[in-house]
Amino acid sequence: MALRLLKVPSLATAVLASSGFYLYNRRLDFNDLSLIRFGRAAATTAVISYDYLTAFKHVEYGTEEYRALKSKVHRRSAERLRDLCCANRGTFIKVGQHLGALDYLLPEEYTSTLKVLHSRAPQSSMEEIVQVIREDFGKELSELFVLFEETPQGAASLAQVHKAVLHDGRTVAVKVQHPKVQRQSSKDILVMEVPMIHWDLSTKRVLTMEFAEGGQVNDREYMKTHGINVNEISENLGKMYSEMIFIHGFVHCDPHPGNVLVRKCQKSKKTEIILLDHGLYQVLQPDFRINYCQLWQALIHQDMSGVEHYSRKLGAGDLYPLFACVLTARSWAAINSGISSVPVTLSEDVEIRTNAAVYLPQINDLLNKVPRQMLLLLKTNDLLRGIETTLQTRASSSSFINMSRCCIRALARHKRSKIQSSRRRLQITLTESFNLWRLSMYELFLWLKGSLLGQGVSTLLAFLH
Template sequence: MARRALKLASWTSMALAASGFYLYSKEYLDLNDFGAVRVGRAVATTAVISYDYLTSLRRVPYGSKEYLQLRSKVHLRSARRLCELCCANRGTFIKVGQHLGALDYLLPEEYTSTLKVLHSQAPQSSMQEVRQVIREDLGKEIHDLFVSFDDTPLGAASLAQVHKAVLHDGRTVAVKVQHPKVQAQSSKDILLMEVLVLAVKQLFPEFEFMWLVDEAKKNLPLELDFLNEGRNAEKVAQMLKHFDFLKVPRIHWELSTKRVLLMEFVDGGQVNDRDYMERNKIDVNEISRHLGKMYSEMIFVNGFVHCDPHPGNVLVRKRPGSEKAEIVLLDHGLYQFRLDYCHLWQSLIWTDMKSVKKYSQRLGAGDLYPLFACMLTARSWNSVNTGIGRTPVTATEPTTSPRSASSSTTCHARCCSSSRPTTCCVASRLPWAPAPVPAPSSTCRVAASGHWLRTRRRTPVHSSKGPRSLLGRPSAYGRSTFMNSFCV
């Protein structure tokens, strides 16, 4: 009887302790801070996705209608699981998920469309956490630094969030505050991703996404240093100061640190928000031309390229006191030099196919350089081989979607990504990438690494409604069951 009473008391004590811990942790602790929880989520999600691909498509004839329908369902299930993992683990996981969501040419549509929501669903830090970061980095409380500080952020991203505030001198500023736990978790998250990618590669030898982990290792420390972002902003503003249509917010260095960046407040609508542009009578074609000029100058003249050109980082607005449109360029955390990319475009315009092959391979395309050239120009291989300067864009060329290309061709695009560096990723995400490149007109000079190269000017054209074009040579050899199933 005494033993039974003791056992009952023990179980009751354990239940009360567990309940107390739950209530305490719910209010004061974030289970996401525990490494075991983050690792467990990532391992479990990877295992479930791998098992789904291994078993779901095993007994269905490859290429059949049933196979294609089932494969699409597996893609969608896996993409949703991956998205849930990114939202749960936050930080670096969301950053990598956003990058994957932008790889339209390399991943199935189910993945890109599902992961794109991560651009607008990044978790927010609490005001308590924001105050803590500002206090630690600037040594003062928010009310000592600002007359007003909006508790609701203007926007939240994977690594930071931005608040609107007013300084004591009356200036309105945007305050970018890093999420407090990102620095501590980032290196561990990258290591975890590396282990998981290697594990998946053991199951599916053709799965080649280690390049993504390598790029995250190299670039994440730069993006987490807001002083680096401020220096990049000032540099690009100086380089492009002759463009009266471009606005780069000014940095307030006296209140900026590695985790807090204070900049001039500039509002506007995202570059892909057509409704905003129509309401404000902003000419879409004019914005497209300005984007082409801006990025051409970055790539071909300065070799200093904004490497994260998603819509949230490129705003449009009417210039104050004027009816002219203006582009606002934000988030300058990552810039890179692109000499080989300049040479590649020069070769494409001159129809120097030997050099096209050479520089495509140096950018990581390998033997798939014809497909890479088609991806960059959004033209058929016949047009590229004949010369984009001598072959006008036909009615059928821009209406051919990359999704309608052969599955083996698209699979090759993804296999190309296994060794390609950030250059190729950025190239496929530039503002004019969705539109076919027309015949170039007039001559100009292209500067690369301080050397002037004689070439012909390419006028980028963006079609806001037209689908993308991707025509390449199909595969001459097969891939593993997994990579075949991963083709669009």
């Protein structure tokens, strides 16, 4: 029984380690963290560990009483983590947001408790917001806006967003930095197409931009109400991130549900995905990107020698099986059988959750081996898998087909850039076209198979009735 109990507190620790909690703090300069914040974090970790170690001493393992008590311990531990994140703010809220999106890995008690940090992080008071605007613009709120909603649309780790109306009638989103954010946390804001920035009403601490309507990407009820297909959203999200990573070599590294909105365009009636908060991007080195691309191709095509080869090139060493499991959020047995053809099962999910605790030392070792840019990709993968799990679209065939299509294009482009011969470049292009055509045919086959199966089921149901 003691051995079993030792694994229980390890779950929270393992998740924190695998999500980069230790790495976040290790890479920060100690001067960035006050003694109070550091002590608060240490105390919370100690209390959670002690709770897990002592709560089950007089309860028999596997009983109904044990399961009920475990749920209570999970819940109060998650609440302690949430309170720690809210108290320490900054990086701690980023970690809490990440943990709240790991539906495929963490118990429900953790994710449901920490999900509040996606859009309802600790807020600054209206007086503080007014003071920031007064200091930065030298004007009162009424001089800049005809309407400024006091309740924020959302509050994040560094800032909060208010809906407002300009004097010319345009509705805008005003993002105001929390007044206590440390100077060294301030970074240049990356400007991207959508939203439009109102530069005359923006400063280093206030950002006024186009207001984007929409529901969070994990809000199934919103999608149902607005006629949005969850499978289409999941597929397009996968396409978008595959294009970013494999083709263009950069990635938006903070896709937690509070930063990804979905909506149906009123004009075209097409479904749109909106990325918010462009403060955290990773630019991938060319060699790293190509090796990462080759690794995913090997994983999709069940090429185990390729999985080992490219995992080692990416720094995993002898831990390449664990690396493949962490990257895909699949078991080693599923990887050997082919992740593109073997669906995720409940027993596999249980195995993954259990192993997150059992393999804590190896996970920590792996995270210290791989290149630094891999850490943000792993964080991004975790968040995307969490969204897929919430939407119940995880590990669909179409997601692997879209990923493979981007890998084919990226590798062909890379090969052409290394070749001077026009004839050889043409050969590469023709091979690329053939492989893309073959993928499209396979996709068509799966669609026809699904349609025929659906017709067969309908016919059978009609016959039975």
